[in-house]
Amino acid sequence: MKLFFQLCVLLLLTACSDEYVEPLVFGAVTWPGYEPAYVARELGYLNEEQIHLAEFTNTTAVLRAFRNGQLQIAGLTLDEALGLRRSVPDLQIFLVADLSNGADVLMVRRSIKNLSQLKGKRIGVEKNALGVYFLSLILRAANLSGQDVHIVSLPLDEQVRAFRTGMVDAVVTFDPVRSKLLQQGAEVLFDSSKVPGMIVDVLVVRGADAEAYKDQLHKFIKAWFRALGVIQHDKTRAYPIMARQERVTPAQVEEAMRGLLLLDQQENLRQFSGNSSALFNTSVDIQRILKESGIAIGSDDLAQLINPRLLKEISLD
Numbered sequence: 001m002k003l004f005f006q007l008c009v010l011l012l013l014t015a016c017s018d019e020y021v022e023p024l025v026f027g028a029v030t031w032p033g034y035e036p037a038y039v040a041r042e043l044g045y046l047n048e049e050q051i052h053l054a055e056f057t058n059t060t061a062v063l064r065a066f067r068n069g070q071l072q073i074a075g076l077t078l079d080e081a082l083g084l085r086r087s088v089p090d091l092q093i094f095l096v097a098d099l100s101n102g103a104d105v106l107m108v109r110r111s112i113k114n115l116s117q118l119k120g121k122r123i124g125v126e127k128n129a130l131g132v133y134f135l136s137l138i139l140r141a142a143n144l145s146g147q148d149v150h151i152v153s154l155p156l157d158e159q160v161r162a163f164r165t166g167m168v169d170a171v172v173t174f175d176p177v178r179s180k181l182l183q184q185g186a187e188v189l190f191d192s193s194k195v196p197g198m199i200v201d202v203l204v205v206r207g208a209d210a211e212a213y214k215d216q217l218h219k220f221i222k223a224w225f226r227a228l229g230v231i232q233h234d235k236t237r238a239y240p241i242m243a244r245q246e247r248v249t250p251a252q253v254e255e256a257m258r259g260l261l262l263l264d265q266q267e268n269l270r271q272f273s274g275n276s277s278a279l280f281n282t283s284v285d286i287q288r289i290l291k292e293s294g295i296a297i298g299s300d301d302l303a304q305l306i307n308p309r310l311l312k313e314i315s316l317d
Contacts, residue, residue: 024216026203027054027062028075029156032175032256033098033201035242037075037220040227042241050216051223057157059128072209073220078200079286083129085298085305090207092307095221096271096279100192100199102259104130105178106138107163107186108170115142115190124154124168129295130199133286135172136293137195160184175256176246191259198289200282210307218314225265232262265311272308280306 028034040046041053054071056062059080066074067087075097076084085091112118115138125131139145152168159171160180170189171181178188192199210217231238239250246253263271271279283302290297 023050023052024072024213024220025052025054025070026073026075026220027056027065027071029056029059029062030176030246031075031201032103032242032246032253033100033260033262034075035238035245036097036224036227036231036262038245039231039238039241040223043227043230045223045226047219051220058126058155059130060126060155063128066204072213073203073205073217075201075203077130077133078202078283079133079290079295080129081202081204081305082283082287082290082297083295084204086296088206089298091204091298091305092207092210093202093204093279093305094210094217094307094310095203095224096263096268097201097203098263099197099261100174100201100259101196101261102191102193103178103256104134104172104174104192104199104259105188106170106172106190107178107181108189110185110187112169112189115144118142118170119144119148120150121169122150122152122167123170123172124152124159124162125172126156126159127153129290131172132295133290133293134192134199136289136295137198138172138190141190141194176248176252179248179252179256193259197282198286200279202279205307207304207307210310214310217310221310221314228262228264232264265314268311269308272306272311277306277308 065071125135154162159177162168164184239253242253243250
C-alpha cells in the first residue's frame with residue numbers, strides 16, 4: 001500500500017512537471033529595434049505562459065535584472081553586451097535586432113550650431129556603456145575630450161524633463177525620447193549615421209540558459225521574425241501597436257524607423273556566418289574603442305561571444 005501511494009505521488013509530480021514550463025523572460029528598454037517581441041505578443045504569436053516580456057525605463061535596470069537572473073534574454077547594444085561580460089562571462093549573442101543608422105542622436109538647443117560649440121556645455125547621458133561609448137564617438141568627431149564638457153548622468157526616463165527645465169544643454173538619446181525632445185524645440189546635431197555600423201542592437205542569453213531554455217528560445221525567435229515580417233510589410237497593422245508601446249504616434253514611429261535597419265533571419269545569418277563573421281569583427285572594433293576610451297569591459301577573448309546555433313536550428317513557416 002505504501003509503495004502504491006509513493007508511485008501515485010511520483011506519477012502526479014511527473015504529470016505536473018510535464019504541464020508546467022518555467023517561463024522565459026525577455027527584457028529591454030522601449031526602443032523600435034526591440035518592438036518585434038512586443039508586436040509578437042500583441043498579435044498572439046507568443047505563448048505568454050512560456051515567454052514573458054518585461055519593459056524597463058532605462059538600460060541600467062535591464063542590466064541589473066539580467067545580472068540578477070531575473071531575465072533570460074536581454075535587448076542590449078553591442079557595446080553594452082561587451083561590458084556585461086565582466087559579470088556574466090558566459091554571455092552569448094544569438095540575434096542581431098538592428099543596425100542604427102541615424103536612430104541614436106545628440107539633441108541640442110538651437111543655439112548650438114556645430115560640434116565645436118559643445119565645449120563647456122552640459123551634456124546629459126545615461127551612464128551606461130552605450131551612452132558613454134556614443135558620447136566618446138561624438139567628442140572624437142568634435143575634437144574634444146571629456147574634460148572639455150560637463151557630463152551629467154541622466155537616466156533615459158529623466159531626459160525630457162532635464163532638457164525642458166534647462167538642467168542640460170544637450171542630450172545623448174534615442175526614440176521615443178528623441179521624438180519628445182523635438183517637441184521641446186531640441187534639434188539633432190549628430191547621429192549614428194555618421195558612424196555607420198558602430199551601434200548594433202543585439203539579443204543576449206547566458207550560455208547555460210541557451211541550453212536550458214532551447215525550445216522556448218526557438219519559439220521566441222520564430223515569433224520575433226514573424227512579427228518583424230508584419231512590421232516590414234504591413235505598417236498599418238504594426239505601427240499602431242508600436243506607437244502604443246512607445247507612447248508616441250504612428251507617424252513618429254515611421255519617422256524613427258527610417259534611422260534603423262531591422263535584420264531578418266537571412267540578414268542575421270549573414271552577420272553570424274564565417275570564421276571571422278561581420279558581427280565578430282564589429283565586436284573586435286568596438287571593444288578596441290571601448291578600451292581606448294577607458295571603459296571597463298570583459299575578457300579580450302571573444303571566441304564564445306557569438307552563438308549562431310539557435311538561428312541555424314530554426315526554420316520559419
